[in-house]
Amino acid sequence: MCGIVGYIGTKKAVPVLINGLLSLEYRGYDSAGIAVLENDLIKVVKDKGRVKNLQDNPEIDKILGNIGIAHTRWATHGEPSKVNSHPHLDNSGKFSVVHNGIIENYSILRQKLIDNGYKLLSETDTEVIPNLIHMNYNGNILEAVSKTVKELEGSFAIEVISPLHPDEIIIVKKDSPLVVGVGENENYIASDIPAILAYTSNFYFVGENEIGVIKDDSITFYDVNLNEIKKELKSIEWDAVSSEKNGYEDFMLKEIYEQPKAVRETIGQRMSSDKVKLGLDDVDFSKFNRMYIVACGTAMHAGLASKYAFEKFCKIPTEIDMASEFRYRDPLIDNQTLCIFISQSGETADTIAALKLAKEKGATTIAVVNVIDSSITRVADHTIYTHAGPEIAVASTKAYTCQVVLLNILAANIAELLGNTSDELNDFKQSILALPDKLKEVLDTDEIMKSYAEKNYMKKDLFFVGRGADYAVSLEGSLKLKEISYIHSDAYASGELKHGPIALIEKDTPIIGCATNPSIAAKTISNLEEAISRGGNALLVTNQEIHNDKISDIVTIPDIHPMLSPVLSVVPLQLFAYHIAKFKKLDVDKPRNLAKSVTVE
Ligand code: M6R
Numbered sequence: 001m002c003g004i005v006g007y008i009g010t011k012k013a014v015p016v017l018i019n020g021l022l023s024l025e026y027r028g029y030d031s032a033g034i035a036v037l038e039n040d041l042i043k044v045v046k047d048k049g050r051v052k053n054l055q056d057n058p059e060i061d062k063i064l065g066n067i068g069i070a071h072t073r074w075a076t077h078g079e080p081s082k083v084n085s086h087p088h089l090d091n092s093g094k095f096s097v098v099h100n101g102i103i104e105n106y107s108i109l110r111q112k113l114i115d116n117g118y119k120l121l122s123e124t125d126t127e128v129i130p131n132l133i134h135m136n137y138n139g140n141i142l143e144a145v146s147k148t149v150k151e152l153e154g155s156f157a158i159e160v161i162s163p164l165h166p167d168e169i170i171i172v173k174k175d176s177p178l179v180v181g182v183g184e185n186e187n188y189i190a191s192d193i194p195a196i197l198a199y200t201s202n203f204y205f206v207g208e209n210e211i212g213v214i215k216d217d218s219i220t221f222y223d224v225n226l227n228e229i230k231k232e233l234k235s236i237e238w239d240a241v242s243s244e245k246n247g248y249e250d251f252m253l254k255e256i257y258e259q260p261k262a263v264r265e266t267i268g269q270r271m272s273s274d275k276v277k278l279g280l281d282d283v284d285f286s287k288f289n290r291m292y293i294v295a296c297g298t299a300m301h302a303g304l305a306s307k308y309a310f311e312k313f314c315k316i317p318t319e320i321d322m323a324s325e326f327r328y329r330d331p332l333i334d335n336q337t338l339c340i341f342i343s344q345s346g347e348t349a350d351t352i353a354a355l356k357l358a359k360e361k362g363a364t365t366i367a368v369v370n371v372i373d374s375s376i377t378r379v380a381d382h383t384i385y386t387h388a389g390p391e392i393a394v395a396s397t398k399a400y401t402c403q404v405v406l407l408n409i410l411a412a413n414i415a416e417l418l419g420n421t422s423d424e425l426n427d428f429k430q431s432i433l434a435l436p437d438k439l440k441e442v443l444d445t446d447e448i449m450k451s452y453a454e455k456n457y458m459k460k461d462l463f464f465v466g467r468g469a470d471y472a473v474s475l476e477g478s479l480k481l482k483e484i485s486y487i488h489s490d491a492y493a494s495g496e497l498k499h500g501p502i503a504l505i506e507k508d509t510p511i512i513g514c515a516t517n518p519s520i521a522a523k524t525i526s527n528l529e530e531a532i533s534r535g536g537n538a539l540l541v542t543n544q545e546i547h548n549d550k551i552s553d554i555v556t557i558p559d560i561h562p563m564l565s566p567v568l569s570v571v572p573l574q575l576f577a578y579h580i581a582k583f584k585k586l587d588v589d590k591p592r593n594l595a596k597s598v599t600v601e
Helices: 013-027 051-056 058-062 106-115 128-136 141-151 251-257 259-271 297-314 349-360 375-379 398-417 423-456 469-485 494-499 521-533 562-583
Strands: 003-008 031-038 041-048 067-073 096-103 154-161 169-174 179-182 187-190 202-205 210-214 219-222 290-295 318-322 337-343 364-369 382-385 461-466 488-493 510-515 537-542 553-556
Touching: 003 013, 003 096, 003 154, 003 169, 013 031, 013 051, 013 058, 013 067, 013 187, 031 051, 031 096, 041 051, 051 058, 067 096, 067 154, 096 128, 106 128, 128 141, 128 154, 141 154, 141 169, 141 210, 251 259, 251 562, 259 398, 259 423, 290 297, 290 349, 297 318, 297 337, 297 398, 297 423, 297 469, 297 562, 337 349, 337 398, 349 364, 349 375, 364 375, 364 398, 398 423, 398 562, 423 553, 423 562, 461 469, 461 494, 461 521, 469 488, 469 510, 469 562, 488 494, 494 521, 510 521, 510 562, 521 537, 537 562
Parallel strands: 290 318, 290 337, 337 364, 364 382, 461 488, 461 510, 510 537, 537 553
Antiparallel strands: 003 067, 003 187, 031 041, 031 067, 096 154, 154 169, 169 210, 179 187, 179 202, 210 219
């Protein structure tokens, strides 16, 4: 959570910092601030509210310096307020810091500083950092930062500037993302690539416990003991346009419409020939007798929707877990266990912790990740990337469909490596190749979902039901709706309705059913009818031919292998949530209380 940006070079720093913050707002948006070095001073402008407030602050235009750091916040310690906003200064005003992450031992450090005569003005954990740097400073800022980070417990991506060292920015990272973009006589720093993609496509990915000294004409990295380290410069293919709205009203809508392309790119060359190629041929899959798929939120729903292919084609018992539960439930793991971790950002704290636990216990780990070189990719034994491109909207859409597709490709790949040559597996692979075109067709449901949204956007409660993979999609549809429309909704396996939840159905309660598996569709429809008999008003998403005059709206989607239907059936539900939020005039891309990348437990 929180986004940070830095610039050093010949340009005026403020516009670069503001642009970067605007594109990082998906990481947090309750307050924003910048600090720029100018004439031996640190000029700070910060306040609660969005980056737009900062941009409109008349003080900001008066700042002309070429070296600066900036921050957009998702509050962890202390309410959103001016004093709690970043950047923070030490008591002498000589060190300014922005920080993304959490300092877990901040109370102890706070007390230590107070005992040494320091005054802490904010309620934040971050404020201890500039003061510790000051306390550890002996003329060498790099040594002071190194000494300070050795005292910190928790996660951090930090930038430090000081007029005592007016030609450099010091950065350091542990468990929070940080990239350095390389320019000509100028360099950029950001939490995420899209924030600086307009200026460069060459990046250093800062590693765990690495410290960087960023000058306009040089970048030097050190380990925490200040031994210099060499890092590889990487070129990133993403274009700046893909991180912009490109004519769409919101990133979420753009990302929904990008799904055919994103899925096509995720399939890429991996499925073009007879064999699936994921670069995992060296893994001995025959040794695994148990499999866990672990993730959070939408990524966890992608796991739930894909579990069926692993059990059917690979015959490995597969459990899905929320990362935040998995790590504390002492799961049965040994070296015959395969653990798959899914994450769009690759930075989710709960997922990283679960991954580390699985590795400690001897599992083989595979990460399914969208953001290149993110933290999870550095811990997992193997990484396979979804190629969804940058996903900016807080509500995940195209990352989900790409995750489901890639997990199904992975299931096909493992099945092949285990010797499965069945016709059913071959048909399944052909169905995967058909997905991008069918996704284009399913986007035609936009109008009907918009009109259903118009009928229901004032409702207080809404329900989603389905069986099997359709239940997994119902969970995702319900999460999407909650996240961006603030309407309460729940998802149930449709057979469970009669065991309790049906008591909640009253006149005109909207209930959305998903029925795409021919062998169980009729059962879901009967369950919908039970709700309709109690006053519910039903919409059904299906690829079956249904003649039922009790269901008020039937949305037909293209037919596909039942295990792949979550890739298609989720789209009308994404569009429904989107239109509801638009009718309610809400900020679709930045829903309240949320952040795109959840780097705290
Ligand atoms: O970056 P990750 O995929 O690890 O994020 C996991 C969840 O935080 C994320 O999917 C969240 O649930 C989304 N906001 C859902 O739209």
